[in-house]
Amino acid sequence: MLIQKAAQKWETRPLEFWAKAKELRAKFYQDEKGAKEQRVFLIGGGDGPQQGLGPGFGNLHFVHPHPEAASMANTSDSYSRECRGATEACGYGRNLCGYQLDYIGALLTNKHFSGGEMPRRDLVAQGNDLCAMFPKLGQLEAEFWDVPDHHTDATGYYGDWDEERSKATAKLMADQYLGTIEWLEKATGTEFNVEAQIESMKRQRHTQALRGEVIEMLTHVPCPLDQKSAYSVLVLGSLVGTDPVETEKLWVMIRDEMQWRVDNNIAGVANERYRWTENEPPPWFFLKYYRYMEEYGAVCIQTFYHGVRLVEQPDGTWKAPKMPEVREDAIKIKTKEDFARAQTGMMGMGGRRSSGWGGHGPMPGEYYQNLMNAVKAFKCDGVILPLHRAGIGCVFSMRAAGMKLMEQGIPVMHYETSHPGDRTDFDELRMLDQLDTFMEMQGLRKLVD
């Protein structure tokens, strides 16, 4: 192996927010297991409008299968294999994605990844997930626990903007939102508190704005935060519904720390000389690939988990879009009906299907443009895109978008994985060889320390 010397060595430091982030996530799972004692409704199911409704009820704890299964695959290979085996033995095809195989298996084996039994869900609220894998999981989960379930739709159209169609799809979404609130009211016997929900929304908006500020700072050279660390915090408050107050405090910490690191050129990766984007995470059990790439002085920046897409400004800089404020005076949110309509509008739900959600929806051209913007905004030199087996939502358009990037002269590497939640047959050595080849093709060699 040829070896090069690092051109520049940046100062780097441990992240101070790290402990707080760990504490928040651990608390989330403690709450899942302690829901019964706290007289909180534990709700299974996946993505959907229901996930943001906790504050309006005050007694709900939503558990999303994605992060739960990701943790399972990452925690223990033998446990994860046992779960997947149980799922297969039950008759589910081996072609389901790793998250489903893991999660269904955890239900069947009644083992939680953190130890002990799988906490029984009281209800299931299933969204029409942007990935085709999950909408039917709610059916299964509700039947498994024998509990009431509620399902919501998230249909949108592709094509040019059309006012009438957008109104119709937005109405569908508002109806779904309202239907979910009313179902939760009936199922939990709790009246939805609009004021509490709006207060929480203000906080969420602020958190999202803070997140935007942090993402903007990742355009700095050297990048103040490496991707491996970033993944640990990006799902907090969203897929992992941590306490909104504490999540906001965490993001203030992250913003302040990132600002200090940017001001002082503190790098996430000390020998940064090459930047790439991946948009979708690698297998969670293979995060060491970031460390391997550090040997080349390479740092990964940008993933759709950011939840923020930077927009190019007239002066050539890239900024996060300004968050719309919750103007309850202006739109006079007094009732849950008002809230459903307002929330649908503010979240841009319904209408033309166009989202920043990685592979989960955009057509190849649009996905390519998202990636190209990321390459420009974060000053990336290359793109590495995972093709997750059975991850239909994850890889939708990814291959085609990668081809388009290559046509524009951007170095792109696709690699195949068994799935972020499935270690079954991921070939680590082949992947490392592929990385070596990809880097060497761009004239890069491993660095001498």
Added chain:
Amino acid sequence: MERFRKLLEDPHRYAKEWKEKTGGRVIGYFSHYFPEEIAYAAGILPVSIFSKPDIEGISQRYLYSAFCPYSLGVLAQGLKGEYDYLDGIVHVESCMPIRGAVANWWDRLPVSFKHYIAMPSQLDEPSAKDLMYSELTAFKRYIEDWTGKAITEKDLDHAIEVYNTNRTLMRQVYELRRLDNPVVSGMEAMEMVLTSQIIDKEEHNKLLKEALNEISQRGDTENTGPRLMLLGSEISDTSLVELIESAGAVIVIDALCNGRNYFWNNVLPMDDRMLALAFRYLDKPRSPVKDESYRRRVNEIVATAIDYNVQGVVYAIHRFCIPHQQDRPPIEKAFKQRVIPLHAIEYDGTIPEGEYLTRIEAFIEIINIPTSVKV
């Protein structure tokens, strides 16, 4: 009956000749939730895009190989230019892998009309009807803009009548399969239903009437083997059906998206034609992706199997056909509860004849064992 077989030998020939003869436009569609009547009312020939195994792997340049073989095969057909006679492509929201094929088709292959109908997934929700109505109305508007011709109520009535006639005739064919000694084989029925998706329905109606007349003159048939139901992923050819029946069984009913589900329910007359169409497509026998909340599909399939006195079920699922994989355990359980044996096969689009024949023969033997012995 020979005419149906001939049409399937080259599924593109009819549309090409039709186009040459009429100067009309041809629209290809991927999902059987596509409201063909609207296109037909505008003088357009709607054709179902069939998949063939992508042996060369040419679609994998744009789609990951872990997509289902149906999607890969569909895209491959497009990339190879098999469908270069299409003027338009329309898709109705269904499963994500097919959407991936459509996305890449739109991206790489030029057509003058592209449209995506946002069909809801929670079909029991009151709001589903509103969205479906809105989307069908929008589709009609887009078709009118494209053709430069307004679609009148008279046009729609004619299209609905032609399509309803076709559905009624197809149901008559399927009724003949319900008999103790079915006079129509699964292979013949499959040929009829597949050809109905690639030729002008008016012409297909004539062929069906001739076929029904021919069938009515048949005496006893040899279709006396075990009565099977065929379930699973979409099938674009008759090879699997042919193989199963060659082993001595007879497929008396299916629950395939492009089989029975394609024609099972009619458009019911209503003053508002678009609403009538919306209801028709919302009320179709469900595919797994449109059966997300209340599980209606399992009971409906089992009830149909009982209605057709089915003795066994072949559940043929494409590799990576996620929605069908997800429905498999509840369907297996439901048939098990009714002591109807089920044999599941997972395939990648190609049919390994030797292996499948052995499996089907073994399955037939199991069915033929007297119940007392099985217990």
